[in-house]
Amino acid sequence: MKKVKINTVINNRTYEFSVAPNQTLLRFLREELGLTGTKCGCEIGECGACTVLLDGEAVNSCLVLVPQIDGKEVLTVEGLAKDSKLHPLQESFMDHDAVHCGFCTPGMLMSAKALLDKNPDPDEKEIRTAISGNLCRCTGYVQIVEAINDASEKIKE
Amino acid sequence: MKHKIIGKGERRVDALGKVTGTAKYAEDFNVMHQLYGKVLRAKHPHAKILKIDTSKAQKLDGVEAILTANDIPGDKVFGVVVRNQAILAHDKVRYLGDGVALVAAKTKEIAEQAASLIEVEYEPLPVISDPEEAFKPESIKIHGDDNQFVHHHVTKGDIEKGFTEADFIIEKKFKTQFIEHSAIEPEAVLAEPAEHGGVIVTGSVQNLFSSRRSVAAALKLDLNKVQIIQSTLGGSFGGKDEVMTAMCCRAALLCMKTGKPVKMVNTREESMLESYKRHPYVLYYKWGCKKNGSIAAMEIKCIADGGAYASMSPFVTWRSVVQATGPYYCENVKTDVYAVYTNNNYTGAMRGFGSPQVNFAIESMMDELAEKVGKDPFEIRLQNGFETGAVTATGQKLDHRVSLKEVLTKSAEAADFLNKWNQYRTPSTSPKRKGIGLACSYRGVSLGAEGTDAAGTIVSVQTDGSVIVSSGITDMGQGAQTQMSQIAAEVLGISMDRIQFLNTNTSRVPDSGPTVASRGTIMGGTAAKKGAEIVRAFLMKTASEMTGLDVMSLDFKDNYLIDANNGERLASFNEIAAECFNKGRPMYGFGWYKSPQTSWDEHHGHGEAYFTFVYGVNIAEVEVDTETGKVDVLNFVSCHDVGKAINRNSVLGQFYGGVAMGLGYGLMEEFDFEDSIPKQLNFDEYLIPTSMDVPNIIPIIVENEDAAGPFGAKSIGEPSNELAAPAIINAIYNATGKRIYEIPATLERVLLGHKLTRKGERGSAKKEEVLADSCKIRPEGR
Ligand code: FES
Numbered sequence: 001m002k003k004v005k006i007n008t009v010i011n012n013r014t015y016e017f018s019v020a021p022n023q024t025l026l027r028f029l030r031e032e033l034g035l036t037g038t039k040c041g042c043e044i045g046e047c048g049a050c051t052v053l054l055d056g057e058a059v060n061s062c063l064v065l066v067p068q069i070d071g072k073e074v075l076t077v078e079g080l081a082k083d084s085k086l087h088p089l090q091e092s093f094m095d096h097d098a099v100h101c102g103f104c105t106p107g108m109l110m111s112a113k114a115l116l117d118k119n120p121d122p123d124e125k126e127i128r129t130a131i132s133g134n135l136c137r138c139t140g141y142v143q144i145v146e147a148i149n150d151a152s153e154k155i156k157e
Numbered sequence: 158m159k160h161k162i163i164g165k166g167e168r169r170v171d172a173l174g175k176v177t178g179t180a181k182y183a184e185d186f187n188v189m190h191q192l193y194g195k196v197l198r199a200k201h202p203h204a205k206i207l208k209i210d211t212s213k214a215q216k217l218d219g220v221e222a223i224l225t226a227n228d229i230p231g232d233k234v235f236g237v238v239v240r241n242q243a244i245l246a247h248d249k250v251r252y253l254g255d256g257v258a259l260v261a262a263k264t265k266e267i268a269e270q271a272a273s274l275i276e277v278e279y280e281p282l283p284v285i286s287d288p289e290e291a292f293k294p295e296s297i298k299i300h301g302d303d304n305q306f307v308h309h310h311v312t313k314g315d316i317e318k319g320f321t322e323a324d325f326i327i328e329k330k331f332k333t334q335f336i337e338h339s340a341i342e343p344e345a346v347l348a349e350p351a352e353h354g355g356v357i358v359t360g361s362v363q364n365l366f367s368s369r370r371s372v373a374a375a376l377k378l379d380l381n382k383v384q385i386i387q388s389t390l391g392g393s394f395g396g397k398d399e400v401m402t403a404m405c406c407r408a409a410l411l412c413m414k415t416g417k418p419v420k421m422v423n424t425r426e427e428s429m430l431e432s433y434k435r436h437p438y439v440l441y442y443k444w445g446c447k448k449n450g451s452i453a454a455m456e457i458k459c460i461a462d463g464g465a466y467a468s469m470s471p472f473v474t475w476r477s478v479v480q481a482t483g484p485y486y487c488e489n490v491k492t493d494v495y496a497v498y499t500n501n502n503y504t505g506a507m508r509g510f511g512s513p514q515v516n517f518a519i520e521s522m523m524d525e526l527a528e529k530v531g532k533d534p535f536e537i538r539l540q541n542g543f544e545t546g547a548v549t550a551t552g553q554k555l556d557h558r559v560s561l562k563e564v565l566t567k568s569a570e571a572a573d574f575l576n577k578w579n580q581y582r583t584p585s586t587s588p589k590r591k592g593i594g595l596a597c598s599y600r601g602v603s604l605g606a607e608g609t610d611a612a613g614t615i616v617s618v619q620t621d622g623s624v625i626v627s628s629g630i631t632d633m634g635q636g637a638q639t640q641m642s643q644i645a646a647e648v649l650g651i652s653m654d655r656i657q658f659l660n661t662n663t664s665r666v667p668d669s670g671p672t673v674a675s676r677g678t679i680m681g682g683t684a685a686k687k688g689a690e691i692v693r694a695f696l697m698k699t700a701s702e703m704t705g706l707d708v709m710s711l712d713f714k715d716n717y718l719i720d721a722n723n724g725e726r727l728a729s730f731n732e733i734a735a736e737c738f739n740k741g742r743p744m745y746g747f748g749w750y751k752s753p754q755t756s757w758d759e760h761h762g763h764g765e766a767y768f769t770f771v772y773g774v775n776i777a778e779v780e781v782d783t784e785t786g787k788v789d790v791l792n793f794v795s796c797h798d799v800g801k802a803i804n805r806n807s808v809l810g811q812f813y814g815g816v817a818m819g820l821g822y823g824l825m826e827e828f829d830f831e832d833s834i835p836k837q838l839n840f841d842e843y844l845i846p847t848s849m850d851v852p853n854i855i856p857i858i859v860e861n862e863d864a865a866g867p868f869g870a871k872s873i874g875e876p877s878n879e880l881a882a883p884a885i886i887n888a889i890y891n892a893t894g895k896r897i898y899e900i901p902a903t904l905e906r907v908l909l910g911h912k913l914t915r916k917g918e919r920g921s922a923k924k925e926e927v928l929a930d931s932c933k934i935r936p937e938g939r
Pocket residue numbers: 039040041042043044045046047048049050051060061062063
């Protein structure tokens with residue numbers, strides 16, 4: 001298959017590379033860049049474990065083909081902490097025990113970040129809606145909702 | 158006693174890696190030159206294998222090995238109880254998930270293509286998909302000469318006499334469904350050749366030691382040549398046992414054959430196709446009751462669909478037989494639980510382990526009894542519920558503190574149960590009706606008389622005072638590592654950040670049995686306590702020599718050695734550790750805990766089944782749309798006696814997660830088959846609760862410390878998951894006056910009283926056996 005050229009920014013770093021156009025962003029991140037923080041749970045856009053931010057929007061990276069990120073910016077869980085300072089969401093997820101097995105966590109964090117970036121003061125319903133595409137089998141979502149709410153308070157301060 | 162760390166909501170020891178993306182799950186392990194393994198699975202749910210031709214696949218460029226059952230040097234089958242599960246099918250395939258051949262190739266794509274080039278000739282056999290069919294003498298046999306492979310029974314008193322004494326009889330049939338564990342992480346392993354022969358397998362394995370036994374037997378290796386290392390597990394819920402054993406064996410076989418590392422990852426579709434499920438049960442409950450609301454006799458028969466292989470069925474059904482009467486007094490009991498083979502996916506361990514099924518029946522029956530004698534669900538349970546000193550159906554006297562009435566009362570108060578229950582009973586013409594329902598349970602802790610119950614934990618203090626803890630008990634996301642770390646930190650008087658927990662490695666920790674049956678904290682935790690106490694003694698001896706003070710007047714607190722009398726800091730924990738090392742003393746404590754004695758007389762169906770029990774209550778408040786059959790859960794109360802909450806946050810997490818999973822069981826989840834062919838293979842069709850489905854949950858932690866557990870702790874993982882469904886079903890009854898006898902309570906079952914199933918041609922709907930009454934046919938009120 002003919003490779004296509006792509007310019008992109010991933011976790012604040014500029015990349016230029018040639019890729020097979022049929023590769024998904026999920027596979028590309030995990031297998032080509034070694035960014036294995038983004039998880040694969042279904043590969044059909046149902047579980048949300050693969051959620052990353054594409055120009056600030058939460059997307060299922062298993063449904064995005066790499067050429068679609070050309071000229072765009074991608075943020076994964078590995079890019080969430082800045083200068084080794086954790087994002088408030090990461091702190092509050094740990095404090096609220098919103099992380100059990102942790103497999104849904106990277107995706108949850110990214111969906112939550114997309115929400116808080118747009119809506120710094122979401123109510124519970126808005127939080128639940130924002131993560132409704134992220135399946136979690138462990139937590140029953142309660143502590144995740146609490147954690148996101150708590151992080152929004154902290155960010156406001 | 159005041160604790161420093163026990164009972165607090167400490168952060169999990171493995172949380173940081175999980176929020177930053179550095180935690181390594183099975184699929185995240187990769188090495189140079191790894192090959193990709195692929196399984197070719199069955200084409201029919203039941204068929205003889207006549208011929209396997211791999212020649213075309215062999216020729217494909219990039220293929221490094223193709224294996225069939227004939228290439229397995231050692232045991233071709235495995236199984237913890239009955240050894241009949243095929244690593245690769247040899248004579249015949251027994252369900253659609255059976256593996257027939259293996260491929261190892263340079264890329265995933267080549268492996269897939271090669272698998273598709275393998276030609277298998279089958280002779281299809283009749284398929285048995287109904288467990289009651291499987292019982293019939295004329296039905297085709299799936300293994301050997303009998304499809305029934307388990308029969309457990311319990312008898313107490315005289316059942317005939319009990320029914321004669323009864324004023325009336327309630328007799329009902331219930332049905333439960335297959336449930337997919339749905340851990341968000343699918344199965345994966347990486348098998349690597351070991352330096353000195355043998356193999357190292359890293360993967361998403363729940364029960365490493367039983368997987369190791371099977372790999373060693375298949376490869377004809379000693380156990381010390383097979384190392385199984387647990388990667389961080391992305392959930393299991395009982396589901397990463399045999400399916401992982403099969404995957405470990407297969408990857409190890411390919412690895413030994415090629416001499417190269419082999420990676421295997423299940424797609425979600427492969428995972429759902431192959432993995433085992435929670436047992437569906439058919440339950441026949443017959444109670445002889447008295448007008449005053451007491452129960453004179455219980456006759457119970459359950460048939461579990463074991464699917465294609467025995468797996469954990471003998472143990473799962475044993476828990477059912479022990480707990481089938483619920484925590485209720487009854488002098489005359491006869492319970493029989495059977496498991497049979499079918500060509501459906503095999504069924505095994507899943508959170509609850511034989512209790513969710515019987516609890517659904519028991520708690521539905523209890524509400525029917527209340528209705529019949531004009532009592533409310535709370536009162537009837539108070540009247541019949543166990544107290545301390547009660548004797549169970551198996552003849553066991555409960556001499557720990559039986560807190561059933563305490564959890565009942567606390568949760569009923571928190572939910573305002575009686576007021577709401579009475580209010581919602583009043584007939585209403587509104588299409589949307591509210592209801593509230595209650596369910597309670599008792600549950601035996603740990604393995605009980607099903608197996609040897611012992612576990613080990615190692616606490617190793619480093620020369621700088623930091624500590625490494627490791628255990629044969631695995632963390633699957635439930636937080637076992639954190640609990641064990643907290644216990645070690647408490648004993649050593651250090652902070653949690655001084656502790657590093659290692660993932661389990663079968664070559665570095667002793668075989669501690671499986672991490673199942675909610676035994677992690679009570680078994681691994683007690684072992685951690687013992688291990689830490691051993692090291693503490695050496696450190697204390699050193700501290701006493703250093704300070705000239707008696708051991709009794711010294712203590713460790715907040716990373717310091719202190720004078721216990723005035724709290725004065727005498728030295729840092731680190732200094733004591735360094736000095737202990739200089740003195741040549743061991744800084745290593747190996748804690749081993751063997752559970753208190755249990756017993757079981759299979760012949761009479763009697764015994765001290767478990768060394769202690771836990772008690773819990775769930776209350777659900779629902780709204781039923783009688784025009785669509787849709788049920789929304791509005792509020793929920795979950796109350797459990799956990800003995801002692803080692804980590805408050807993790808206990809709450811178990812409460813919430815258990816309720817969510819139980820809600821799925823009661824309302825939406827069903828792994829459905831048509832002639833033993835699964836109808837759904839991914840999350841687009843197998844629906845689990847999302848953040849929009851799970852209501853607010855009020856948690857109530859009750860703590861009656863139990864002598865059997867560390868700092869009084871018992872268990873919570875499974876109790877939290879075994880009650881939500883009957884609470885919801887009872888709430889639907891309260892709302893509509895109609896009872897659901899088959900779960901899940903989907904829209905059709907609530908509205909029409911049965912599920913719509915399609916058979917053959919599209920559009921030709923077949924009615925299932927009517928077990929539920931619909932709410933439409935009900936006149937106003939009840
Ligand atoms: S892996 Fe992308 S949504 Fe599940």
